[in-house]
Amino acid sequence: MTEFSSIIQNVSRFITLTKEEEQLFTSLLRIQKVRKKQFIVQPEYVCQYRTYITTGALRSYFVGNDGQEYTIALAIDDWWISDFTSYINQEPATLFVEAVENSTLIQISYQNEQMLYEKVPKFERFFRIHSQRGAAAIQKRMLWSISKTAEERYEEMQKTYPQFLQRFPQYVIASYLGMTTQFLSRIRNQKLKG
Amino acid sequence: MTEFSSIIQNVSRFITLTKEEEQLFTSLLRIQKVRKKQFIVQPEYVCQYRTYITTGALRSYFVGNDGQEYTIALAIDDWWISDFTSYINQEPATLFVEAVENSTLIQISYQNEQMLYEKVPKFERFFRIHSQRGAAAIQKRMLWSISKTAEERYEEMQKTYPQFLQRFPQYVIASYLGMTTQFLSRIRNQKLKG
DNA sequence: CAAAAAAGTTAATCCGGTTTAACCGCTTTT
């Protein structure tokens, strides 16, 4: 039972590791504590790490020319987060990734990930499956964002990720769901009444 | 120079294959010709194949309860397409995948793909990178769909994939861009004027 | 603990894009 047991469990959903492989893997990781409101990725800097959340809550978001925030991803305990586009292409980020709560993270650097693939090729499989699932999730979200009303999107979130509604402030939820805080407030209110 | 040379080139962007590996790979593929308007995936049937387009044009789309079509993906020569969610989880599809032109496809079945991973683990890497890029592309599209106006989305498409505007009919483009054909028509018209 | 800043609510007004509907080519079918 170490500080790495949760990430090893997470990885073990898709691949099986020997003790030696586990050790090699964890030797390439670093533990990072961040405080609420701290950024781990900022636009124009290359995203250096793939990040796993041991405990806490983070979000990634984009800021448009008009200053409006668009939340791309929400993540809590046992989820992964990053500006993946920046990370995989090792190019400047376009997103912020910000801690919404004080959090404990486990990170792997791009260099170490490449080394990991060489030494334990199984991880190609892990991240393949992980990326495929991620792509499916984003696609579903896109489909919802273009085909459902604001109210339906809110209801879906209530049903699928009720924990998120507790842990993220309203303005974050609203920007994740693609609506204004005012409109979200109206929806919540008329659901209480109606 | 075989019927498989284009797919091998495509795969060789990310991994290097020996002659034997190439042969093993192509032995697991099948070639499929489809005519315009034919479906290769339909809702409720499990998507059996990952599909590479040698030549032609296809699209995947979702039909809402109201009967409205939402185009998820457009693909032409040298692109991959599927209902990936259905394929990777081997669960019933929610999308249609339809040929927009007479097309020549190369397909790998789910079973054969698993066998390929066993015999040539490099393909884990290929599909990892492929999925990561796919996820990045969908994410960008989602960001555009929530943060840009209909006109900006059309202009972006004009800039990024001008070929698509030639090969897909207007109503497909409109549903890909998340607007009505009427509104797309208006945009195109007022851009001509001025 | 007070003051200031951030988060959330409520309501009036406004607008980007949909809906509805009529019409015009072009293909396809018979």
Add this chain to the structure above:
DNA sequence: AAAAGCGGTTAAACCGGATTAACTTTTTTG
């Protein structure tokens, strides 16, 4: 060659959700 069907255009009426703005509540900070 007529009929039918599909893809595309145009325009009026309409609506979901944004904008603006004033206010209340909660959280953060000195």
